[in-house]
Amino acid sequence: MKHAGPTIDVVIPTYNRRDLLPEAIASIKAQTLPVARIFIVDDGSTDGTIEWVRTLAQDDPxxxxxxxxxxxxxxxRNAGIARxxxxWVAFLDSDDAWEPEKLERQFALLEERPDLVGLFCGFRLVGIKVEKIHRPRDNPSLLDLRCANGLGSTSGAVIRRSALQEATGFNPELPSCQDWDLWFRLRRIGPMGVARLPLVRFNCGPHERITTNMNKVLSGHRAIFxxxxxxxxxxxxxxxxxSQHKLVEADIKRRFGSNGAALWLILRSFFQAPSKRALAVGWRTTRGIWDDLRQPRPASAA
Known part of the structure; x- marks a missing residue:
């Protein structure tokens, strides 16, 4: 399908991702809807990323x-927005990648809903034993976004530049959850559209990212709460x-292996405001604990 579409700039923040960055850039270049500019914002890398991108930029205007x-x-990201x-401004983390039709499918949403200020999409979680798919809810309400970040991470987001300027960009004072904070402020400005297909490959591998640090994640969550x-x-x-924030914190605890603490938070959430989501998260956490218990323990050293 053909779609002329508005102009799009892409912002890629990167820090010591020389080995992962080429795939991210290649996925932008493979888009069926081309972009105008790619701003690669290096955050002080020491692994040769700067030199590699500098050479790349010489051959690609x-x-x-x-x-x-x-x-x-x-x-x-804010430095990229300023440039x-x-x-429209799209974001892509340097360890993630887009499917070729990602932008085209997102901008197709504007044909029926030209008032959208943000375009989001589904994610495929890769780099884990069993790949999973996350499908954001279309146009969540302000109350929905007060309860949880239902729109996902920055790699799926394409935002009107005027709205980013009005919302003043990301809040660097938060230790984590800056994307959730910004999505809420943007939702005050206008509606959000979601292409629910998994159009982003979200890398859950062992490389360093803030979501692998439980204390930072919890600190950011509590601040935004x-x-x-x-x-x-x-x-x-x-x-x-x-109640919903207890479920978010329970899910964080579960992801980092604190299953007992997660179950306690789920119980507190359910008794505070019973919901189907509390039951679903409780079941998922209980099943995870059971799976952990079934794993064979390593033999003790002689």
Missing amino acids: AIELVEMQHGGANVA AQSE ANLLADVERAGERARIR
């Missing part, structure tokens, strides 16, 4: 290297948000 001191991925000039709850006055909504 669409690629621009932005060098900065190490300040974190969201400082880098962008197209109507305080922000999202601050202006909610209705008691019922506050109870639902508190």
